[in-house]
Amino acid sequence: MQKSLIHKIAITTLLWSLVFCTLTAQGEPLKLHALSTGIGFYSPVFPESAGGLSMNLDIAVKLSDNIFSMYFHEGFSEQLICEETFTLMSLNYGSYLNLSKWWFLEGHIGIGYIRQNNSSISFNFHYENVGYSISFPFSPKILSRQNDPTSIGVNPNFNFNVIQTFFALDSIVQFNFL
Secondary structure (H helix, E strand, O other): OOHHHHHHHHHHHHHHHHHHHHHHOOOOOOEEEEEEEEEEEEEEOOOOOOOEEEEEEEEEEEEOOEEEEEEEEEEEEEOOOEEEEEEEEEEEEEEEEEOOOOEEEEEEEEEEEEEEEEEEEEOOEEEEEEEEEEEEEEEEEEEEEOOOOEEEEEEEEEEEOOOOOEEEEEEEEEEEOO
């Protein structure tokens, strides 16, 4: 694991600790809300590349009707002579809306950090471009309650950043704690 990645994880953990301490200092307890994971496909909004497979993990806590989450999103694409990957970590704020007895919508917006890597091999030449940027994710999850603790659905999400804005559509499973 790269030293810089360890520093970023430590800073993210510290920021989350500060957020949790601030929120719990308000007097109302912070409750674990949900854990979701998914897999799907991503595509650049302005197609410089073909896109590829994406995976995500979302850990959320709840305070009143507000949802605060830490979101991890990874994507990779491997073609014949080129490879593209991205890693996103973000802090998000959201809320939910009951659409019916079985369907609900969770909307999340946030700020995060993205690392994107594009590389290609042509004859004996290897080209690699690594970019880092602040990102602004937006994700409206559409979920169906299957039973008390479990929901399934789709997580269409957009990630706006200066390197490469992309759209991902992931099928997700969410384990609800409340």
